[in-house]
Amino acid sequence: MSNSRIPGRNFLFVPGPTNLPDRVQRAMMVASEDHRSPTFPDLVKPLFPQLKKVFETDAGHAFIFPASGTGGWEAAITNTLSPGDKVLAQRFGQFSHLWIDLCGRLGLEVIKQECPWGTGNDPEKIEEALRADKNHEIKAVLATHNETATGVTSDIGAVRKAIDNAKHPALLFVDGVSSVASLPFHMDKWGVDVIVSGSQKGFMLPAGLALMAASPKAIEAGKKNSSRRAYFEFQDMIKNNETGYFPYTPSIPLLHGLKEALAILFEEGLDQVYKRHHHLAEGVRAAVGAWGLKPCAKEAKWNSDTVTAIVVPEGYDAAKVISTAYKRYNLALGAGLSEVAGKVFRIGHLGDLNELMLLGAIAGAEMAMLDNGIKIQPGSGVAAAQAVYRADPLLKA
Amino acid sequence: MSNSRIPGRNFLFVPGPTNLPDRVQRAMMVASEDHRSPTFPDLVKPLFPQLKKVFETDAGHAFIFPASGTGGWEAAITNTLSPGDKVLAQRFGQFSHLWIDLCGRLGLEVIKQECPWGTGNDPEKIEEALRADKNHEIKAVLATHNETATGVTSDIGAVRKAIDNAKHPALLFVDGVSSVASLPFHMDKWGVDVIVSGSQKGFMLPAGLALMAASPKAIEAGKKNSSRRAYFEFQDMIKNNETGYFPYTPSIPLLHGLKEALAILFEEGLDQVYKRHHHLAEGVRAAVGAWGLKPCAKEAKWNSDTVTAIVVPEGYDAAKVISTAYKRYNLALGAGLSEVAGKVFRIGHLGDLNELMLLGAIAGAEMAMLDNGIKIQPGSGVAAAQAVYRADPLLKA
């Protein structure tokens, strides 16, 4: 007799890749087609204005690179800055760390500011550093809108204000991989110069597209910089995209998927998408409280509406909770990374999700914790989240 | 702004159609093909011995009719009995009722025995009726293995024993639509003459295939009966199936899906499939108990491992609970039918399911009951089910 079990559906609660809606999966089931055909632009052209609507930019230019979000970071850097340029970046989690690392590899001089993990961008320190930079050697400020590793959302408007207060001309680059299309994002209002996101989070697609936008100022900067680049060249994209094509063969199923994902987002309405994410996140946070545990985010203002990192009690190994959840209950939780490895497990709550999916995940996390000896009241997290969800004014009567 | 919400995944907990495993959905995504080609039998022929393995019959003949389970009932009757023949049937739920109704339409004289809804086949009454039938006018006994409407499983072995005790030659027909491939079924051991099932329950497929088997005795009976039939003719099927074909165009995607579903069942192992269903059902029953509610099944021995009908407290409308669950929480529960309409809601727990899916459904049922004023302790059902699931010896350590 086999000892494999029919798995049923995997409960996918890593903060990306997120669940593919059936509509997106259907949309991606397309035959190959000629990406130079006269009808191909009918698919391609409408994507850019729609992406700009998600980024909330009129003046900016949207890009679709066949790459992961990491490729988007590289595109942002190499198109706008030159090796040796100084950038200011704060580190408070694995993803802000990795972006800094990438800047170093690409020849930038990074002025690193350490912030405690569990907090986010500190505008005061940014303002201070910029004020000190009398000669305007700092060419860009890098901000991580949502630090996926710790479940912390930063106030990008405040970062913009810090730059303005310092009357500093630095560009503002934002990593919105796990925020865009899930959390409110105001590119023009916040004066963001490059925003980088990826297809596999709020856009509810497989990984494979770096979705980004650049301000006219950033694109202008790109014309005179000296970073070497080819694959990630903005100008090739701009020139080709204008006519509805790409400089090289794009991943056609992903483009069809993107078209459908955007349609889904606009049908729900971006405002409502953001409210839904907030609401679902509130339930998770209520569960954490009911368990008597703490999120990694050090204050309520840092709480992310797309991912919650949960600190296990002293003496327990979060990695074991995650392993149990996966092996026994078919529940994929996010691991703690680097400084918080073994200390936290993460519940992603973004993308195509609803209340019952999350309640199943919360129930599963409870079982995995109990199996590992963590003392929580069974069902307590579920009950706390239920109370939040039942009170949702967005739900139909 | 739209007021539609991205739904996330629907929690489908009607007792059929059940969830399609991704593997089955992939398998059904096939191009059309010539159903008279020389290679088509490679697909068709292996299906029959595999179905026989599920029904647990060596001597019987398996059938795949392009129809729903209702068509399977009709095939069973018209191939074996003649108008005017007497059959003995007990009524204790909507599906045993409908089968009786169908027998009447097809010209049979049904000797109906009423059993309380919430119980199942009563072997004593069957034995009694057969003993009284000195002239052996009763040609068949109809038994509903799993009454989907009330969540009641009958003991088919005991029915067989009743027939044997009465030394009566009646055929034994069993409705196994919501039992086969989820509950142990022993066609040969129980001396079942016709077993009727459908694709959309334990077989984890869309509706569209009546899956059934007939004993040599039943097939022999069919050769001399006078019911008129064409579409559902056993002999045409037997003749064509032997060579790997069908008498008319089959639904090819469903055949590919069936092939994959059978592979999935055998990979898990039928014994383990049955244990898993029992185990998942135990969790649901624990939840019902924790809510302070009662199942429709009147005694533990009637408990079905594929569906639980839950009686709402006096003064509440189960239909409203179901409506709330569907509209607010994207949870599809089964309705109470006929005698139990408004009195029960049903949680199907069969097919491609796991613990977290059920915990999500239990949590959703809790919310829908609370929203309708039913006084239960939030999270209590979840906690009770968690305790059952955590103790599952089948789960990996």
Place this chain on the structure above:
Amino acid sequence: MSNSRIPGRNFLFVPGPTNLPDRVQRAMMVASEDHRSPTFPDLVKPLFPQLKKVFETDAGHAFIFPASGTGGWEAAITNTLSPGDKVLAQRFGQFSHLWIDLCGRLGLEVIKQECPWGTGNDPEKIEEALRADKNHEIKAVLATHNETATGVTSDIGAVRKAIDNAKHPALLFVDGVSSVASLPFHMDKWGVDVIVSGSQKGFMLPAGLALMAASPKAIEAGKKNSSRRAYFEFQDMIKNNETGYFPYTPSIPLLHGLKEALAILFEEGLDQVYKRHHHLAEGVRAAVGAWGLKPCAKEAKWNSDTVTAIVVPEGYDAAKVISTAYKRYNLALGAGLSEVAGKVFRIGHLGDLNELMLLGAIAGAEMAMLDNGIKIQPGSGVAAAQAVYRADPLLKA
């Protein structure tokens, strides 16, 4: 080394099942859902008026049975006629034969009129028989709109005229399995009482749905007849369909597929669908002429626009041509059946087809004939069809 070859796409030129458009295949890729949910009628209800549009009936009632076309035949008979009733039917191919056979099984007395295979319905003989039936014992005339076995289309309007000329009240039943949605069909104009079609031909779906319509007169007739039926009961369907449901579990993917297939048909426009079929057929017929061969259809007026049966020269075995086509060239041709077995092979040209698909099939048929020693000029059929296709006024300039 393996001797399997990557097959590329199968060229499917049996006259059904036909190719699934990608759009239909995508549409069928749906999760299971509750077929009793409050939103299910949104899918179901619009299908009926759209089907009526295809059948061209205002007064009639459309039906969707989960069955093959054979089931549709049975539904037509058992809902309207009683055992012992006389029906008039002409036999001129395997499918008109099978329908007659089915009538016999269902207890009808069939007045058979033999017409040469390669011709179709002979209205004069129908009129004659009806005139002779002074007592109006003939309850229905059965006409095969398109005899799939010989590639012959009959003039249903002329059959109606024959009935009218004879001033006979017989019902008119039409088998439109391989005509509806491919050839013009005028149910009301022709006074058709029951039209039977299937999903796997002009509707471009897998087999599994009998699509049909009945006139008020036919439905009225059904209320007093004595055929026994249950699965195929019109009244259950009418009652349930009105509210957007079915009396038993429908095959949900097929309903989604049907919705999409109807959308595709209406987007092209039924008139243009018919013109396209005619045009594609003209190409095939030109090829047959260029090969120096004859179609099975004895005169041009019998030519079917959905399938061409091609007579191989004396001394050659059409079955070998078909076998070679399948094994060597991955081309599925239709076989000759019964009286024309071994004498003809058939090219189906209906459904989701275009010129190049047919030219590939014609080229393949040429190779298979040449491989079997049949003396034709290589490329001659292709060239003749090209000339037809290039002259198509429907093609864009």
Place this chain on the structure above:
Amino acid sequence: MSNSRIPGRNFLFVPGPTNLPDRVQRAMMVASEDHRSPTFPDLVKPLFPQLKKVFETDAGHAFIFPASGTGGWEAAITNTLSPGDKVLAQRFGQFSHLWIDLCGRLGLEVIKQECPWGTGNDPEKIEEALRADKNHEIKAVLATHNETATGVTSDIGAVRKAIDNAKHPALLFVDGVSSVASLPFHMDKWGVDVIVSGSQKGFMLPAGLALMAASPKAIEAGKKNSSRRAYFEFQDMIKNNETGYFPYTPSIPLLHGLKEALAILFEEGLDQVYKRHHHLAEGVRAAVGAWGLKPCAKEAKWNSDTVTAIVVPEGYDAAKVISTAYKRYNLALGAGLSEVAGKVFRIGHLGDLNELMLLGAIAGAEMAMLDNGIKIQPGSGVAAAQAVYRADPLLKA
């Protein structure tokens, strides 16, 4: 009435993206999953040895970058060479041109050798240049195995010999985007240091994966070079791939598709895959001859088995042929690019293809040429290709 036509299947004969086999399309239809789960390496790890088998390398290291082939070129360069390094490249078509252009952008000094379009790599000129490079300033030779723009295949073994003859230590980089998995490729035997391919050609997948391999010598070279890179870093890939993971989120459906595509290739057997491509190409070339036209490839030795560029007669515009083919006949042909724009159209014949697909395409090309006034004999190309295909010893008797 609509003037859209049901399209039937698009005949896709651009030399990439190529047709997706149904098996690959099914394999890609997967739910999202955690790309850091303990079971993910079960998918990832076997891909690398299998890719190495396709590249025919034991010593080399295989890479899967989430990028197009262009990204693969960039990875090859930036991982092994430093800005200012000299490379030797021959230009004889649009893709050899673009690679040279990319080298320039990435800071290399390219020693360009012009070869006539319609020819390929000229080993003598390579040897000559290398002999002249006494100081070994040339760090790499770039060779385009299959120039997609002109339908020319170069002899990479001869290029290796030229390098060896010159006793030059230059690395050998090969663009195999439109050759690998379709034409024999011997990485180790030919001493190739970096081979770059893409998923959307012989691998029968959508674009989105740069599939490549590097020799130990190339990887060693990468450790001391000074090109800036991050996304395309070999070392990150090597380190992560060893454990079955990727440094960033991979496109999971493409990985599943790659697994299935490799299975398909090995089931047919690589040798037979190559023979099939040769055979299909021979048919196309026979057709071109029968039309009285010439391929762009100037001599038979340059003929590519994956794509044929066909020169239209003086005075005709190949672009119009392509446009007619697409708009009237749903046939996608490849355009002439750059120097050969308007002069050639291209028929790609690689990937998941069979004889009838090609015969349909040939027939379509004939019609499009005739519609544009080019004087060819209708059906002549088809007849010539049929003769080739019927004689194929690989086809079953």
